[in-house]
Every structure is written in C-alpha cells, then in structure tokens.
Amino acid sequence: MTALLDLIRPDFPLQHAMYASIVVGLACPLVGAYFLLRRLVFWGVALPQASAAGIAFAFLLEGSGLERLVSGAGHERHLAILGAFAFTLAAILALALLERRGRGVAEGRVGVVYAITAAAAVLLVAWNARGEAEMMGLLKGELIAISETDFHHMLDCLILVAGSMFLFQKEFLLVSFDRDLAVSLGRKALGWDILLYILIGATISLGVMNVGPLVTFGLLVLPPMSALPWARGMMSFSLLSSAIGGASALAGFAAAYALDLPVGPVIVMAGGVCLGVSSLARMLQPR
Amino acid sequence: MPAAAVRFEGVSLGYEGKLVLDGVDIAIPAGAFVGVLGANGSGKTTLMRALLGLGRVRRGHIAAFGQGGPARFGYMPQKERLDSIYPITVRAVAAMGAVRGWEFPGRRRPARAAGVERCLEDCGVRDLADKRFGDLSGGQRQRVLMARALAAEPDILVLDEPLAGIDAATRQVILGLLARLRQEGRATVLMVSHHIQAERELFSHVIWVDEATARIGPAAELLASARAAEVFRSGA
Numbered sequence: 001m002t003a004l005l006d007l008i009r010p011d012f013p014l015q016h017a018m019y020a021s022i023v024v025g026l027a028c029p030l031v032g033a034y035f036l037l038r039r040l041v042f043w044g045v046a047l048p049q050a051s052a053a054g055i056a057f058a059f060l061l062e063g064s065g066l067e068r069l070v071s072g073a074g075h076e077r078h079l080a081i082l083g084a085f086a087f088t089l090a091a092i093l094a095l096a097l098l099e100r101r102g103r104g105v106a107e108g109r110v111g112v113v114y115a116i117t118a119a120a121a122v123l124l125v126a127w128n129a130r131g132e133a134e135m136m137g138l139l140k141g142e143l144i145a146i147s148e149t150d151f152h153h154m155l156d157c158l159i160l161v162a163g164s165m166f167l168f169q170k171e172f173l174l175v176s177f178d179r180d181l182a183v184s185l186g187r188k189a190l191g192w193d194i195l196l197y198i199l200i201g202a203t204i205s206l207g208v209m210n211v212g213p214l215v216t217f218g219l220l221v222l223p224p225m226s227a228l229p230w231a232r233g234m235m236s237f238s239l240l241s242s243a244i245g246g247a248s249a250l251a252g253f254a255a256a257y258a259l260d261l262p263v264g265p266v267i268v269m270a271g272g273v274c275l276g277v278s279s280l281a282r283m284l285q286p287r
Numbered sequence: 288m289p290a291a292a293v294r295f296e297g298v299s300l301g302y303e304g305k306l307v308l309d310g311v312d313i314a315i316p317a318g319a320f321v322g323v324l325g326a327n328g329s330g331k332t333t334l335m336r337a338l339l340g341l342g343r344v345r346r347g348h349i350a351a352f353g354q355g356g357p358a359r360f361g362y363m364p365q366k367e368r369l370d371s372i373y374p375i376t377v378r379a380v381a382a383m384g385a386v387r388g389w390e391f392p393g394r395r396r397p398a399r400a401a402g403v404e405r406c407l408e409d410c411g412v413r414d415l416a417d418k419r420f421g422d423l424s425g426g427q428r429q430r431v432l433m434a435r436a437l438a439a440e441p442d443i444l445v446l447d448e449p450l451a452g453i454d455a456a457t458r459q460v461i462l463g464l465l466a467r468l469r470q471e472g473r474a475t476v477l478m479v480s481h482h483i484q485a486e487r488e489l490f491s492h493v494i495w496v497d498e499a500t501a502r503i504g505p506a507a508e509l510l511a512s513a514r515a516a517e518v519f520r521s522g523a
Contacts, residue, residue: 167392233375233379
C-alpha cells in the first residue's frame with residue numbers, strides 16, 4: 001500500500017515515466033483498433049520492431065555529427081525518435097504497397113519485416129557499445145527515464161495523433177471498411193490511408209521510445225480486442241479501447257512498482273487480464 | 288433520344304498484365320435500366336469497376352454525367368466482400384452512402400439523417416438500424432447495402448449481383464425496389480447479373496460483355512441473340 005501511495009507523491013522520481021506509460025496506453029489502442037479491424041494484427045509485431053531498429057540506427061549515428069542536425073537539449077533522444085519514425089513509416093509503406101499489389105503471402109511479408117528488423121536492431125546495438133544498455137533495456141520493456149520536457153513533447157505529439165484520429169474517424173473507417181465505396185464516392189482513399197499510416201508510425205515510434213516494442217505491441221492489440229465485443233460504433237470502440245489501454249498501463253505500472261518487477265511485461269499482463277475479463281463477461285452474457 | 292449518362296470511348300481494361308476488354312465504345316442513355324450480362328470471367332465486373340474509378344483504364348476515356356455536375360454513384364457490392372468484424376451499426380453503414388466530404392464529427396444534418404432512415408425503411412431494415420452489421424444474415428446485409436446505395440441519392444446506381452445467394456423474402460424486396468427505380472427513372476441503373484429469369488423484365492437495355500468487348504442495345508434485341516441463349520442455357 002505504501003508503494004502505491006508513492007505513485008501519487010509529487011516527488012515520485014518516476015512520475016513522468018508513469019505518465020508516459022499511461023499516455024502511450026491511451027494512444028496505442030486508437031491506432032491498434034485499425035490493425036484489428038483491417039486484420040493486420042501482425043503488423044503490430046513487426047512495426048514496433050522496425051521502430052526499435054530505427055532507434056538502434058539513430059544511436060549508431062551518434063558521434064557521426066548527424067545529431068547536430070537535431071537542435072536543442074536532448075538531441076540524442078530526438079534523433080532516436082526520428083530514426084524510429086523513419087523506419088516505422090518505411091516499413092508500413094512497404095507492407096501497404098505489397099498488400100495492395102496482393103503479391104506473396106501476407107503473413108510471410110510481415111514475418112520477413114519482423115525477422116529482418118529484429119536482427120538489424122540487435123546487430124546495430126552490437127556495433128555500438130554506447131547505446132547498448134539503453135537499447136537492451138528498451139527491448140526488454142524496462143522502464144526508461146523520461147524528463148519532464150520530453151514527456152511534454154511526447155504528450156503534444158500524441159494529443160495531435162488522438163485529435164486527428166477523432167477528426168478523421170469517418171474517413172479512416174470508410175477506407176478501412178469499404179475502400180471501393182470510398183473511391184466510388186470520390187474520396188481520396190490513398191491520401192487517407194497515408195495519413196492513417198503516418199499517425200500509426202508516429203504513435204508506434206513514440207510508444208517504442210518510451211515503453212519498448214513488447215509493451216507497444218501489447219497496447220496496440222490487447223485493449224481493442226477487449227473492447228470489440230462491447231462496442232456499438234467506431235467512436236465507442238475507440239474510446240473504450242483507449243480507456244482499457246490507459247487503465248492497463250496504470251495498473252501494470254502500479255503492480256510492477258509494488259512487486260518490484262519489470263514494468264513492461266506487467267503492463268502487457270494487465271492488458272491480458274482485461275482481455276480475460278472481457279471474454280469471460282461475454283461468455284456469461286445472456287444471449 | 289435521351290442524353291448519355293455514361294460514355295465509354297475506345298476503352299481498354301485489364302489487370303496484372305492481362306487485357307480483359309479492348310476497344311469498348313458504348314453510350315448508356317440517362318435513366319436507362321441496364322443489365323450487364325455475359326459469361327463468367329467475361330469482364331462484367333471489370334467494366335463496372337472501371338466506371339466507378341476502381342480499375343485502371345489502359346486506353347480510352349470514360350465519362351459519367353450527373354445532373355448539372357459530376358455523376359454521383361451509388362454502389363452495391365457483393366455482400367461477402369465486407370468484413371463482419373467491424374463494430375458498426377446498420378444505420379452507420381447506410382449513412383456511409385450519404386457521405387459528401389469531410390465534416391466535423393458529431394455535426395447533425397437532419398435532412399440527410401431522415402434520407403438515410405427513409406432508405407432503411409424502403410429496404411425493410413429500419414427495425415435493425417441499431418444492430419451490428421456483422422450480426423445480420425446474408426439477406427439482411429444485402430438489404431442494408433441496397434439502402435446504403437440509395438442513400439447516396441445517386442445519378443448512377445451500380446449493383447453487383449444484388450440477387451445472388453439471397454432468400455426469397457429479400458429477393459422480393461429488392462426486386463420491388465428495382466421495379467420502382469425503373470418506374471421513377473430517377474437514376475441510371477447498371478446491374479451486373481448472371482441469372483436473369485426474374486429481372487429480365489426490368490431491363491430497358493443490356494450491355495453484353497463477350498469476346499473481350501462490350502456492346503449495348505435494347506434488352507429484347509440482345510437477349511434474343513443466339514449467343515445469349517447459349518450462355519444462359521449453359522448457366523455460365
């Protein structure tokens with residue numbers, strides 16, 4: 001109980017890391033909902049891994065002088081976020097292009113992206129001793145320290161993502177549910193798809209940077225799966241998924257802190273508990 | 288002679304390096320009720336998808352005309368194409384047809400909402416409006432997709448096998464609606480079909496798709512041809 005009370009103390013040292021976990025927990029399910037509906041759940045495995053490879057690549061660039069291109073204090077972190085975003089977006093666009101052309105086996109393509117980016121992340125870290133400790137912590141889902149400034153930058157970005165998901169929900173739903181109808185009605189389906197991919201890329205990059213690929217995948221998939229049976233519309237689906245994600249992150253963080261366990265896996269387990277409760281309630285619901 | 292609602296001028300269509308239709312030159316009269324007929328794999332769907340902007344036109348030009356502007360399409364796909372996992376209501380699916388452009392979420396448009404309700408009512412699915420689309424039977428889904436197509440208030444209505452694999456009650460509802468559409472002549476209707484026993488009376492014209500091209504003519508004339516008799520007798 002004392003440990004839990006620590007969480008709400010103003011001088012709690014991991015305060016911003018906790019807030020970051022909750023914000024990522026709220027944001028990831030908003031884009032994860034579309035992975036589930038478009039039956040692209042395995043993109044949720046591959047893309048955070050691509051993001052991690054981008055971060056490892058950015059760490060490798062440190063000391064090459066490129067970090068000076070990113071201004072301000074904490075430029076290493078900004079460079080890492082840029083690397084994560086670039087790799088994630090490139091992977092999404094490659095997968096989307098191949099998906100549209102319909103060539104090969106869909107799961108095979110995702111598997112290839114996962115295998116190559118996972119191997120690349122490990123190799124890039126192995127070549128760069130400086131980033132190794134931070135990167136290995138990230139891959140294992142250990143808590144990453146985050147400054148107040150970085151937290152506010154992340155919050156601003158994710159508010160922008162959430163606002164866009166809300167403002168353009170009808171368009172994203174239309175091109176996801178029935179792309180042919182969207183085109184026949186004269187909507188720019190490709191443009192809406194690209195905007196959705198950019199929002200997905202931004203969310204995953206920020207998620208991976210703060211909570212690692214494992215937790216990001218968990219938060220992309222588990223909350224929407226818990227919410228899906230109870231939703232009666234896209235808005236209720238998004239809000240319920242987001243609420244479950246935020247609650248899982250808070251509960252996971254609190255449990256991990258109280259029990260002295262790694263935060264990431266506990267957040268994912270909390271998401272799993274939510275899914276179990278949702279499935280059980282669904283089974284017990286009278287037909 | 289009525290003005291053309293759609294013109295195909297020297298159009299060639301295909302996909303994945305395969306030429307499906309070549310040199311299609313047809314003009315579809317405004318207000319016509321057109322059956323798009325031909326054997327399996329002849330290119331009926333390719334022709335309609337090109338009209339809707341869903342397929343690449345390799346050569347030639349397709350023009351569709353609305354009342355005083357670009358044509359507005361209503362489109363009813365085959366029901367199996369839509370995923371039942373989406374947590375959206377019947378009303379939300381029907382309202383998709385009425386989308387005009389980006390709007391601030393939650394903004395109310397009573398006239399448009401009333402139009403959607405009317406289409407649901409006409410298709411006999413208004414009592415299902417709050418149910419999840421994915422929970423409906425195949426026939427019910429087909430009616431909802433018909434309501435969605437009508438909610439677009441289309442100049443040109445494209446129906447892809449609307450009577451395929453549905454129960455007798457739904458068939459009656461859709462045939463009744465199609466007969467009314469023909470009578471009112473508000474929209475030009477293009478209907479891809481395989482089995483033309485029940486609906487042949489509806490067609491004013493037929494687009495006959497065969498041997499990598501398409502031609503249009505009065506229904507009575509084209510359906511009386513020996514080739515049409517052969518194709519429909521073989522059940523292709």
